[in-house]
Amino acid sequence: MQLPGNNNELQRTMKTRHLFMISLGGVIGSGLFLGSGYTIHQAGPMGAILSYIVGGFIMFLTMLCLGELSVAMPISGSFQTYTTKFIGPGTGFALGWLYWLGWAVTVALELLSAGQSMQRWFPHSPVWVWCLVFATVLFCLNALSARAFGEAEFWFSSIKILAILAFIILGGAAMFGIIHMKGGQAAPYFRNFTTHGLLPNGLTALLMTMITVNFSFQGTELIGIAAGESENPEKTIPKSIRQTVWRTLFFFVLAIFVLAGLIPMSKAGVIESPFVVVFDSIGIPYSADIMNFVVLTALLSVANSGLYAATRMLYAMSKEKMASPILTKVTKRGVPLNALMITIGIALLSLLSSVVAEKTVFLWLISIAGLGAQVGWISITGSQIAFRRKFIREGGKVSDLKFKTPLFPFLPVLGLVLNCAVLVSLIFDPDQRIAIYCAIPFVAACYLIYHLRIKKKRQDTENEQELQLYNNKKMII
Numbered sequence: 487m488q489l490p491g492n493n494n495e496l497q498r499t500m501k502t503r504h505l506f507m508i509s510l511g512g513v514i515g516s517g518l519f520l521g522s523g524y525t526i527h528q529a530g531p532m533g534a535i536l537s538y539i540v541g542g543f544i545m546f547l548t549m550l551c552l553g554e555l556s557v558a559m560p561i562s563g564s565f566q567t568y569t570t571k572f573i574g575p576g577t578g579f580a581l582g583w584l585y586w587l588g589w590a591v592t593v594a595l596e597l598l599s600a601g602q603s604m605q606r607w608f609p610h611s612p613v614w615v616w617c618l619v620f621a622t623v624l625f626c627l628n629a630l631s632a633r634a635f636g637e638a639e640f641w642f643s644s645i646k647i648l649a650i651l652a653f654i655i656l657g658g659a660a661m662f663g664i665i666h667m668k669g670g671q672a673a674p675y676f677r678n679f680t681t682h683g684l685l686p687n688g689l690t691a692l693l694m695t696m697i698t699v700n701f702s703f704q705g706t707e708l709i710g711i712a713a714g715e716s717e718n719p720e721k722t723i724p725k726s727i728r729q730t731v732w733r734t735l736f737f738f739v740l741a742i743f744v745l746a747g748l749i750p751m752s753k754a755g756v757i758e759s760p761f762v763v764v765f766d767s768i769g770i771p772y773s774a775d776i777m778n779f780v781v782l783t784a785l786l787s788v789a790n791s792g793l794y795a796a797t798r799m800l801y802a803m804s805k806e807k808m809a810s811p812i813l814t815k816v817t818k819r820g821v822p823l824n825a826l827m828i829t830i831g832i833a834l835l836s837l838l839s840s841v842v843a844e845k846t847v848f849l850w851l852i853s854i855a856g857l858g859a860q861v862g863w864i865s866i867t868g869s870q871i872a873f874r875r876k877f878i879r880e881g882g883k884v885s886d887l888k889f890k891t892p893l894f895p896f897l898p899v900l901g902l903v904l905n906c907a908v909l910v911s912l913i914f915d916p917d918q919r920i921a922i923y924c925a926i927p928f929v930a931a932c933y934l935i936y937h938l939r940i941k942k943k944r945q946d947t948e949n950e951q952e953l954q955l956y957n958n959k960k961m962i963i
Contacts (some may be wrong), residue, residue: 497820507643526754531619531746541699547901550872557889560719563802564710573874578930588858589796594836596789642787655742704859867902
């Protein structure tokens, strides 16, 4: 069924394959292609694999909770709307703006990185020109229709997945001597795993890498945001969530296994891209150029997904009377164009701050950006617990739910505790600590604005709607 395109409704045009690739688009980015070597270097080969398994388990618990909520209420606002409804409107307001700003800044960061990647092939071209070109392309894709965005994301993500599959197959073959490596190097087999032991740098190093790993899995929650524009959400959302969880774990864990097997721990953290090193050692021609293209695709994919997520979050908040009503207006194709223009505008302003205020404003924005998705995951697990309890309290039967989080309340509570633990652990990482310092005043300001301005406006609107409904009933009588 399609919803009509009018002033305030999105259209249900996205299929299961679009939802699946959108979630992967937000996850598989430069963190895997460029940052995975850091995890191996810090935690060791076995520790890196363990980190990704634990991070994947937290993702699995969070997605189970999101599945129940988004099937029961498939709306574009997703967890921001759930938080408003089941935890509190003030919390929903703060979460929505934090998540929106986080993705808007992430779009800027990905555009900047994409522009820098192009300098490999065009060394004398200005980075800002490529940023502007890519921003224009992504804006047009998102402005055309949700289906156009989903189709673009499908192909962006397909390139990344094919590259990872090729890496796993070829790298695995080299690891076990099926393919000979350059320079007559002997196949390493499991040598790198046995040389350093389970946790060569101790449990502390493992915990520190788990923070980074958990952040690398964030983006899977985009399934919930896209739920409001998916065909037959009762079938597409559970299927997409199952595919995303297991295939993301498959790609990440196997890729890290091959990387750790081929690159010694001491070298893994000091090279630009471990994927380039592996492809080059196998003897694949133009390996650096191939991986630069894949990384460029990954950056544009994350930017594309981020622009979509931030736009829909802004649209949903406007529907909740937490942002200007002009942001609810959509085009004939069901695109909230005003919300899209505001989001791309903030992304470009953030990009400008990377030049004129790199060590202050831009650093603060990036720190807040990294926190938005983690707070989102906490809200998903908290909202599911509150939703299920309210549903039962009001006489609902669990058997009537189309998608159920199993072992309630154990698994949702475990997910909530683990997500909160990741957030608290940021305090113990000097490089990540600034995220907490920046987010606390930002969230406090959001709560203050809500209670001083937004709360009364929402109550006045609700009172007007109730009065109008009462008058309509009197006219009918």
